[in-house]
Amino acid sequence: MYFQDHNAFAKALILPSLWLTMIMSAGQVIAQHDNSNQAVATFAGGCFWCMEPPFDELEGVSSTISGYIGGHVENPSYEQVTTGRTGHAEAMQVTYDPEVVDYATLLDVYWQNIDPLDSGGQFCDRGSSYRSTIFVHTAEQRELAEASKQEIVASGQLNGEIVTPIEEATTFYPAEEYHQDYYEKNPLRYRFYKWNCGREQRLEEVWGEN
Secondary structure, X not given: OOOXXXXXXXXXXXXXXXXXXXXXXXXXXXXXXXXXXXXXEEEEEOOHHHHHXXXXXXXXXXXXXXXXXXXXXXXXXXXXXXXOOOOOEEEEEEEEOOOOOOHHHHXXXXXXXXXXXXXXXXXXXXXXXXXXXXXEOXXXXXXXXXXXXXXXHHHOOOOOOOOOOEEEOOOOEEOXXXXXXXXXXXXXXXXXXXXXXXXXXXXXXXXXXX
């Protein structure tokens, strides 16, 4: 292409860049708008490997992250947490779109995947780092969590006292990368662990067949 003056040549170079910048900026605005629709829920229910799949299956859930919460040590490692001395619990942080899946639905999924009668851990995993806890981020989440807990108590469905507490969410530390999506990365090991831990058998005893 031949340009009669240098200004025309410069504009030919600049305009595509401007268009690209505008398109990228528009994309960032859209992304920021989409992110504004996302909310976060945090649940502890024993081994976080087993808590990811039930939430990943839900429409409206954009991500699940395994991690540690409720302790007093910054950036704890898995080895530290499992000693029970950091105060943390293995937990699952769920990012979701409330317009697609509401918090009440997340609570239903949570309850059905834990043993709320066990104060010493969950299934074969024992100790405080495997305790069950609902960590709430807002007053609305607390209200809904308390209501769901009372609804289960009132139903008389469970043969015992619900010992799962509802607590304010504190700093959440993502677990090591090899823990994330473990059930997808190591399906055979995951299925053996889950079966050997007696998780499904105990859930059926507590909640009946789903």
